[in-house]
Amino acid sequence: MKALTYAGPEHIEYSTVDDPTPTATDGAVVKVELCAICGSDLHIYHGHGFTPDTGYTIGHESIGEVVELGSDVNRFHVGDRVLIPGSVGCSTCASCRRGQVLRCENQKMGCYGLGYALQGSQAQAVAVPAADTCLHLIPDGVSDEQALLLTDILPTGWYGARRAGVQPGDTVAIVGLGPVGLCAVMSAVAMGAARVYAIDRIEERRQRAEELGAIALRHEDPVEELMGVTRGRGVDASIEAVGADATITLALKLAAFGGRVSVIGVSQNMEFKFPMTLVQLKALEFHIGLTAVQAELPALIPLVQSGRLHPEKVISHRVGLSEGPDAYRQFADRKDGALKMVLDPAR
C-alpha cells in the first residue's frame, strides 16, 4: 500500500510499504479514508522525533472502515466506520476502559507514527491495537472531516481549556493560533468564557480566531496590551498551544492572581526556566500533559453534532496522500495560509 514515511530531516516520502496486519487478538486493521498532518508531526519532520530510524510511516489522525478484527474484539464489526483516536491503550485495564489510556495499568499507552513500534496512519491502512479501546464509531450527524478532527486536535484544544479550568464568565488567553490553538479558542468560547483573547504573530490566524469568537491582541507587547484591557488583572485561564519556552513564559505572565495556566503545545525542554517566585506570588495552577483523546469524546461529540463546535473550520487544505511531502513543507513554512492539512489516501 501507499504511505508517507519519514526519510530524514525535512524529508517525507510517499512510499510503498507492507500492508498492515493486526498486532494481536485484540487488534484491528482500518482502511484509511482521510488522514491529517498534526503540528506535532513537525517535530519528526524537523528531525526531532523519538527515534533516529527512518522509513517508518508517520501520522496519528485518521478515520476509515474496519476491514479486519482480532478474535478478542467485542465492541466492533468489520465494516464499521470509525475514527481512530491518536492516543492508544489496552483493552482490559480499568483506566483504559474508562478512556484514561495514558494511565494504562498495563503500560500500553502510546501513539501512532512515532517509529516502528506502532506504524502511523498517513497511509492507505493502519493496524490498530486494542480495538475495543482504540476505536470509536463515527457518530450520526458528525461529518468525516469533523470525525477526523475528533481524533486529536479538537480533543487536545478542549482538554487544554478544560485543564485550564475555563468557567462560564471567565477571561481567557490563548497563546498560539495554529490548528490546536484555534480548537482551544472554540472550546473556551463553548465553555462560556466571557472573553477569549487570542495571540499569534500571523495576522491571518488572528482573523480566524476572531471568526471563532475571540478578541485578537495585535500589540507588540501582549502582556502590556492584555493588562490594559483587564485593568491590570490578567486572565483567569491562560492556554499555551505552541510548546516554546517564550510562549510558555508569556502564558504564565498573562495569568491573574489565582489563575490557571495550561500548556498543550509539546515542550521538549527538560530545563525550562520556571519563574517560581512569580508563580508563587500569583498562586498559579500549572498544567501540562498529553491528551487521552478517548476521555474527551463524550462531551465533544454532542457539541459537534449540534453545531456548537465546528472543528472543520481549521482545515485550510485538502490534497491527495501523494501530495503529502509538499503538504508537509507548506505546513512547516506556514505558507499560503497553511493550517490543517487533510490528506486523501485514495489519491
Add this chain to the structure above:
Amino acid sequence: MKALTYAGPEHIEYSTVDDPTPTATDGAVVKVELCAICGSDLHIYHGHGFTPDTGYTIGHESIGEVVELGSDVNRFHVGDRVLIPGSVGCSTCASCRRGQVLRCENQKMGCYGLGYALQGSQAQAVAVPAADTCLHLIPDGVSDEQALLLTDILPTGWYGARRAGVQPGDTVAIVGLGPVGLCAVMSAVAMGAARVYAIDRIEERRQRAEELGAIALRHEDPVEELMGVTRGRGVDASIEAVGADATITLALKLAAFGGRVSVIGVSQNMEFKFPMTLVQLKALEFHIGLTAVQAELPALIPLVQSGRLHPEKVISHRVGLSEGPDAYRQFADRKDGALKMVLDPAR
C-alpha cells in the same frame, strides 16, 4: 412619594406612601430609576402572599442612585448608581460577606416587598438594609435595563442552570418559558449545553426560546417527544421554572438516569407527591431553592458586558409606574405577549 401597593387579591394600587428612611446605621436609601414586575409578585397579586396585610409596597427588582447612607456603610457613596439584588442579608457575617445572604448567620435574610418588614421597590425610592452587602455598583458596560435584570431573574435562571449542573456538551430541558425560564435558556446555552429543549404552552414564548438558541418542543406529550429525540435517554439536566406540581413532575420525568433536576419556580405545596421509586431508579439529583443574587453576579457581569448574555431580550413592555396596576393585570393574564414588564418611577 409614589409606589405600587398591594390592596387585596387582584388589586394593585398606584398610591402615595411615606418616603423611606434608612432602617439602621448600615442601611441606605436609593432613588429608584427603573423597577420591574417579577413572576413571584403574581403570588401576592393573586392573594397568596406571606401576609394578609394590605397597603405595603411590593416589588424587589430595581436600580437607582444612592441618596442617603448610614454611618457604618463603608463600600458606597451618595451618588453611586447601583443595582439592588432582590435578596437581602446583613453587613457583617462571613456568609453575607461572600454573597451567600440566604445563609446569613444573623438570620437577616429576606426580600423586599413581601409585607411591611421590608417595603418593596416598585416605588420612587426604597430603603435598603445592610448596604455593604445589599447594593452593587452598576458596572461599566452594563445598561440600566441589563442591570435591572441582574437584580433577580437572570441570576435566578443562571442559578437554576448552575444547580442543575449544566456542563459543556449536556442535553438540557427547560420547563416553563416565562422571563425566568428564558433566562435559564440563555444561561444553559452560555454554559455550553449542546442542546436545550424548551417547553411551554404559549407559542410566542417558544419562539423567544428558539431565538435564544433553544429547540422548542411542540408535541402535546413532551415526555414522548423528548424521549424520541434523545433515543429514550432523557436529558442530563432538567430545569423547572413554573413552580406547579405538574411541571415539577414533568421535569423529573424528562431527566435521564443520573440526571439533575433543578426547580426555580416558587412552589407552595408542602405535600408535593414526590415519585420516590422513579427518582431512586433513575438516581436523580434534585435541587430546589431561592437564589442568593449576590453570589451569582461575579460570573454574570462579565458575560453581560461581553454580550454573551442579553437578558434585556426578555423585556416585553416598558411603562410608567403609574400604569403599574394595568401592567400587573396584563402580566397575570399573559396578554399581548407580556413577559418582563419594566416600570419607570418618573412617570
Add this chain to the structure above:
Amino acid sequence: MKALTYAGPEHIEYSTVDDPTPTATDGAVVKVELCAICGSDLHIYHGHGFTPDTGYTIGHESIGEVVELGSDVNRFHVGDRVLIPGSVGCSTCASCRRGQVLRCENQKMGCYGLGYALQGSQAQAVAVPAADTCLHLIPDGVSDEQALLLTDILPTGWYGARRAGVQPGDTVAIVGLGPVGLCAVMSAVAMGAARVYAIDRIEERRQRAEELGAIALRHEDPVEELMGVTRGRGVDASIEAVGADATITLALKLAAFGGRVSVIGVSQNMEFKFPMTLVQLKALEFHIGLTAVQAELPALIPLVQSGRLHPEKVISHRVGLSEGPDAYRQFADRKDGALKMVLDPAR
C-alpha cells in the same frame, strides 16, 4: 446445589436448585465462598419483592472463585478469586466500561436475586452476566469478609456520603444505623467530617456508631437535640439509611440552609409528601438513587487495604447457609444484636 429461595412472605427456604450455567458468551459461573443478607432482601422476605413468583434464589452479596467463563470474557480466568458487585451491567457500552452500570446504554442494568431473571447468590454457585464488568478480583490485603462487604453495603454507605457531598470539616447526620447506616458513618468519618451525628432507636446500634467515630443522639426529639448542638444551624450533609417516609422527612429537617440530603434507604412510596416550601427556603440538594458498586470500588479498596475503613465491624453473625432461614427471621426481628448476617455455603 443448595440455595436460599423465596417461598412466600416471611418464608425463606434452604432448597436444592439447579446448578447455574453461564447466561451468555460474556458470562461466568462463580462458586460462592461467602454470602450475606442485605437489608433490602427484607423487602422480599416481607413479600414486597418485584415479582409474586416463588422459588427463585435470593441474595446479591457474595464472593467466590471463578469456575466457568464464556468465550468473550477477556479480563478473568478460571480460578480467579472475585467479589461480585451487587449491581449488574453489560460488557461493552461506554457507561458500563467505566463502572456506571446503572446507566447501561444497552439497558442491561439489574441486580441478582430479585426473581428468575437473574438468580441470587445466597447459594453454592451463581451465574454472572457480562463478567468483564460484573466481576472484580479480590485485591491483595483485603480479607474475604471485607471483600464481601465491598459487594454492596460499604459502597452504598460510601455513595450516600459522597452524594451528600461530605467535605472535610462538615457536620453530618446519619439517620438509621443498620449495616448500611454504619457504613455511611465510617465513610463520612473517612471523608473528613468534623462531626458525625448518628440517630437510631436501638441503643446497641448507637454504640456501634460511636465506636466508629460518631456522636450518638439519644434525645426523643432528634431535631431539637441536633439544633441544640449545632446552634440552630443543622447539618451540612444528612444521610438517610432506612427508606421510610418519617426518616426521610427527618433527614430533610436536620439539614442546614444550603445543605445536602442523600437517601440510600430503599423507598417504595410513589407519593412521598415532599415538603417543598421547607426545602425551597433551605435551598437543599436532594439525592436518592441506587448504587453502581463498580464505580465506588477504586476509592474504597485502598482505604480498606490501609485499614482506614473496617467494614467487617458491622458483621454480627456468621452461620452456615443451611441456617439462612433462621438468620432471615433474626435479622428481620433485629434480635440478638443482628446486624450483618454472613452465610457460609459450605455448611
Add this chain to the structure above:
Amino acid sequence: MKALTYAGPEHIEYSTVDDPTPTATDGAVVKVELCAICGSDLHIYHGHGFTPDTGYTIGHESIGEVVELGSDVNRFHVGDRVLIPGSVGCSTCASCRRGQVLRCENQKMGCYGLGYALQGSQAQAVAVPAADTCLHLIPDGVSDEQALLLTDILPTGWYGARRAGVQPGDTVAIVGLGPVGLCAVMSAVAMGAARVYAIDRIEERRQRAEELGAIALRHEDPVEELMGVTRGRGVDASIEAVGADATITLALKLAAFGGRVSVIGVSQNMEFKFPMTLVQLKALEFHIGLTAVQAELPALIPLVQSGRLHPEKVISHRVGLSEGPDAYRQFADRKDGALKMVLDPAR
C-alpha cells in the same frame, strides 16, 4: 514595648520599639498574648528578606486581645480575643470579603514583619490593617495554642493538601517534615488519604509524622522506595514543604501519571529547572502559591474543635519573647528537636 527586630544576618534582637497605632480608620491594635516563629522567618534571619533595612519587627503568627479599633471597623469590639491571620487584605473589596485576600482588588495584600511597611507581631502589640478582614475571633473550643497555629501553618499545610487535590482513598507523599510539612501530613490524613508517605532526613521528624498517621520512608533513595511500595505507580498527590530545588524536583518525580504536585515551601529561585518533558508525559498538575489564611479557616475550625486536627502537636518549645534571639538560632540549627517555637510576650 518589647519586640524582636531584625538586626542583620543571623542576628535577631530583643528590642524596645514604639507602641503601635492603628494605621487607618479601618485598622486595629492587638495586645499580643502568644506569637510564634515561622520557617519563612528564617529567610529573613539568614539575610534573604525582602528589604536590606534593619530594625523592623518581625513575625506574622500571633493571637491576642483587641485594645484599639478604628471608626470604620464593624465586626469587632475592644476586648475581643482574636487570632491574626498572617495574610492581609483590605476591608471592602469583594475578594477580601470572601477571604481571598491575596486577590485583593485594591492591591492591599501583604504580610506582617517583612519590613517597615507592616511591622511584625513577635512583639507585645501589633497594628492590624483592615481589621474586618484581618482579624478572626478565637472560636469556642479552640485553645490559644491551636488558635496560634491557625494563623498560618495549619492553613498553609491544609491549603497545600487541598491544592494537591487530596481525595479520600488517595496515596500521598509529603516532602519535608518541618512544622508546615507535619501540618500537611495531618491535613492529608483528615482528608481521607489512604496512605501518606512522609520524607525527611531527620529521624525525629519522621517519627512525629508517623505519630500523625503517616508512613515514613527511610531509604536513601525515596523515589526508588516509593515506587516499590506503589508498584511503580507513584502517588496521586505530592506536597513539597521545603522550597528547595531538589525537594521540588523530588516531589515531581514521586507523582503518578495524572498526579497533582503542590509546593508550599517558599521558593526563591526565578530559574528553577522545570522538567517539562517528564511533567508532560505524566500530565501533572502543578501548584505553587502563598496561602490566603482567611479562606481556609471555615473548614479548619470545626476540625480543630472536634479534635480531628491537633496542630499543637507540632509545638516543640515554649519560651519568653526575651529568649527569642536564642529560639531563632535553635530553630535555624534544628537543634534539640526544634520544630514550632512559641513565644510569650509577657516574659
